[in-house]
Amino acid sequence: MRVVVIGGGIVGCSSAYYLAKRGAEVVVCERSNVGAGSTERSAGGIRAQFSTPVNVALSRASMRVWNRFEEEFDADISHRRSGYLFLARDEASADELAETVAMQNERGVQSELLTPEEAREVCPGLRADLFRAATYSPNDGFADPHLALQAFATRAREVGADIRTGVEVTGVPGDSTGIEGVETTDGPLDADFVVNAAGPWASRVAAMADLDLPISPERRQMAVIAPETPVAESVPLTIDLDTGSYFRPEREGAALVGGHFGGDTTADPNAYDRTTDLDWTVGAVEKAAEWTTYFGPESEIRRGWAGLYAVTPDHHPIIEETIPGFVNAVGFSGHGFQHAPATGQLVTELVFDGEASLVDISMLDSDRFAEGRTVDERNVA
Structure with a gap:
């Protein structure tokens, strides 16, 4: 079985490893x-607190790998389980959180609904009076993306995958009845299957196979802040759902601050500003200061960066064999890192078995957009 994987990010390297x-x-x-x-x-981020069953299932399958990753891959990825805390300000959002945590519990996620005062016990700097409800899971957390990716790439090479850098795919010859392989800047490659794991470039790669996928590369920013009041490493990644503001602890009292405040711009993945905007950074810190006590006027900006989310209209990925021999694993809308272990296994099942069994991904087909079968993921971070 010859497989070409397009994209050397964590979804591509996970797919290469399992294949x-x-x-x-x-x-x-x-x-x-x-x-x-x-x-x-x-x-x-690595979490199971999503608002749809399919994202919960992808998380649970992935977390089975993440939770034993350092032992299985013999790699330190700085996996810290300080939890995720979601906060709701208004009644409608609080009701949605209650429904979501019930769904999560039914599927084995150890999340719980908290009062604002209980939420302040896990996040001591929270201004609890601004909120109506919260959900929390101590099993959620985060890891170092660089270390995790390098571990997947290393192990993929060890089991025989050929990872070629500086090689761009320029064409996908074939038609709706089958794919013949790929054309690259290093020459053609024959393949029985081609896997599109191209992240922000996914829609461009799909177009090479005459597919139109509704995936938009959107620029998102985050900044590392030295808060006026240090954030303990035990504090969870904390999200104000109604404003989009979030933060999580870094080392030595620092915090990573971000958020989705509207105005996110579609960007060219080949040419976009990878630095943060000063106005955005100041605004993000001010928003975090409004609902916590950590980010007082003596807080300092240390550094920041911008990246791209490959976003679909419903914030769910497309994972399917769209046409014979062409598998899409794209459009994760910011969740690709944490769902990569499950995705690599699902891609492998699609290639070898012709269907997925690890997770029911029937709703993650590309036809759902045209047919109006989308269900929005609400817990976006």
Whole structure:
């Protein structure tokens, strides 16, 4: 079985690892360097607190890998389980949180609904009077995206995958009845299957196979702040759902601050500003200061960066064999890092078995957009 994987981010390297482990002859084509796309610019979140059953299932399948990753891959990825805390200000949002935590509990997620006062016990700097309800899971957390990606790439190579950097895919010859392989800047490659794991470039790669996928590369920013009041490493990644503001602890009292405040711009993945806007950074810190006590006027900006989310209209990925021999694993809307272990296994099942069994991904087909079968993910961070 010959498989070409397009994209050397964590979804591509996870797919290469599981495919090669099962016996496929795998070539990964990465136009730049491993991790040069979105993976190493992510916040590294790993959580099961999603609002739809399919995202919960992807998380649970992935967390089974993440929770034993350092032992299985012999790699330190700085996996910290300080939890996630979601906060609701208004009654409608609080009701949605209650419904969501019930769904999560039914599927084995150890999340719980908290009062604002209980939420302040896990996040001592919270201004509890601004909120109506919260949900919390101590099993959520985050890891270092760079270390995790390098571990997947290393292990993929060890089991036989050929990861080629500086090789750009320029065409996908074939038609709706089947794919013949890929054309690259390093020459053609024959393949029985082609896997599109191109992140922000996913819609462009899909177009090479005459597919129109509704995936938009959107620029998102985050900043590392030295807060006036240090944030303990035990504080969870904390999200104000109604404003989009969030933060999580870094080392030595620092905090990573971000948020979705509207106005996110569609960007060219080949040419976008990878630095943060000063106005955005100041605004993000001010928003965090409004609902916590950490970010007083003596807080300092240390550094920041921008990356791209590959966003679909419903914030769910597309994972399917769209046409014979062409598998899409794209459009994760900011959740690609944490769902990569499950996705690599699902891609492998699609290639070898013709169907997925690890997770029911029937709703993650590309036809759902035209047919009006979308269900929005509400817990976006």
